Amino acid sequence: MKRIITFLTICLAFALFTLSIAAAPNDTSLPRVIDDAGLLSHDEEVTLENRIAAITEEYDFDVVILTVNSIGIETPAAFADDYYDYIGYGCGDNSDGMLLLLAMESRDYYTSTTGKCISIFTDYGIANMSESFVSYLSGGDYYGGFSEYLSLVDDYAYEYENHGAVDTWIPDDDVIPNDSNPVPSDPDFEEYLGAVVLSLIISLVIAIITVLIMRSGMNNVTKKHAAMRYITADGLNITKNSDIFLYRTVSRVRRQTESNSGGGHFGGSSTHIGSSGRSHGGGGGKF
């Protein structure tokens, strides 16, 4: 009897233990703010960690903020992806989460996304977010920047859940200019040259036509080609007038079918495969 009870207790304990591990979305012992570059005070770190915990609780994905002095010869994308993968961040089967990397020496910042965060944070979304918070980083206010970043993460995740990911619409016919903010500038020399040459050619053609017309007035000594003036007042007397239908031919050319309506697509997220074999999305820049 005693043995059965012990066995059952051990089973229960084991079951509870496994359950607790399975239930836990992630390893909460891992730090979510790793400030190797020493940009934040201890209190700031704690505040950020708490905010991250709230986001993870709410939306079920991980958020990591990593600052380092140098990433060596690696690209920010590879560094961020590898850090996230090998340390083992992420929630659920797809390791949903994101990592913000700040490399001080090369002044790079990079957001790496995994799992459902790839869908939540599109290329357009990441670019937009970066625009908002990078000014803090450039100004040296790292805490402010990260704070802003986390607010944006919250907003975008909320947006994703209620309306869809923050994204841009690319119409089929348009080519998105590289410069998302075209600044109207003066035409450069080549454009001027092209326009001037075209204008001159058109003007020359008009000039030639005009001169030819003028020229034709200089010489009016021409033979008459017919004798229309000398026809009597009776004019032409038609004696036979028949229009006979012979045959018809029909030819057809297959038309091009119209392409699907809508004429465009969402920007989406571009992804790449990290060294761990897992695919990540993301984007970054310099501050």
Add this chain to the structure above:
Amino acid sequence: MEAQGYKCPCCGAALPFDSESGQLRCSSCGNSFDPETVKSFAEDISASSGDEKSDWESYTASSGSGDWSDSERGSLRLYTCSSCGGELLTDANTAATNCPYCGNNVIISDRLSGVLRPDYVVPFKLSASDAEAKLKNFYRGKPLLPSLFKTQNHIESIKALYVPFWLFDCSADATASYRATRVRTWNDSKYTNTETQHYLVTRAGTASFERVPVDGSVKMDNAYSEAIEPYDMSCAVDFSTAYLAGYLADRYDVDADAARQRADERIRQSAAEMLASTVSGYSSVTTELMRVNIKNGHVRYALLPVWMLNTTYKGKNYMFAMNGQTGVFAGKLPCSGGRIAAWLGGITGVLGLLFTLIWRFFIY
């Protein structure tokens, strides 16, 4: 029914009769035709495509107003130009001195035989000063004329001349057949369809021509004499030697037969054009057959008034002719190369600048 093999108007293959449909059916192209249609088509094609020889009467001394009377002969003088060989008629009281064509001396001649008596004459209505004024007017509004031309163009001579013309009356009957198409295009869900309907169009008609003029002088360039047409023949009067007083008349040297050809050309062209203008409502028309027969050809000889002006500018001779009745003026003016370049450059420059500015401020 005659055993006549008909050819398909579409592809030319043999066309057997299909008793089922009552039509002639072509096995090559699949088209069916009404037998009447094919019959008239074949008739048109088999008719000779060449024109019959024009039927002009010949013109002799007794034609038209007949020959000179003796008193008329007495009052006529014939002059020949020593340099260019031109022969000029005038009345006994007019002393001709210079050839209107080349300006050289003319000598009186005895050879009056062979000179035909004109049937009509259109008297001069305009004077030498009118001719000069018209010349000055001709210079106006000619932007390519060298600027010195107006001042330096020296009028060498202004001569009034009766130019001999052959006047041709006739009736022409013309037959033509055309291939015409009507094209229709429309779109359906899968295809762009083009339907071409082929028609055989025939037209025939007659018209009468009166007094088609062809100049009878070799010296008088046909281009000039046609350029100053038309003369108002309602003012034409029967010839009398009195009209020659004070004026020179060029004696014809192109005889009626030779002039006929030019008349033929113009008459046939007119007939063809008139017929073609009745074919309308088609996308395309091509002439397959054109036959013009000229009948009842009637020739008359007339003297028509021309003012001839000869000028020189920088060593070159310029001739101008004016219709002595209506004032229609013809001539060739020189073009100044410099002015052409200036106009070309100017227009190109101004418009080029304008377009560039438009591009810069409105398009870019």
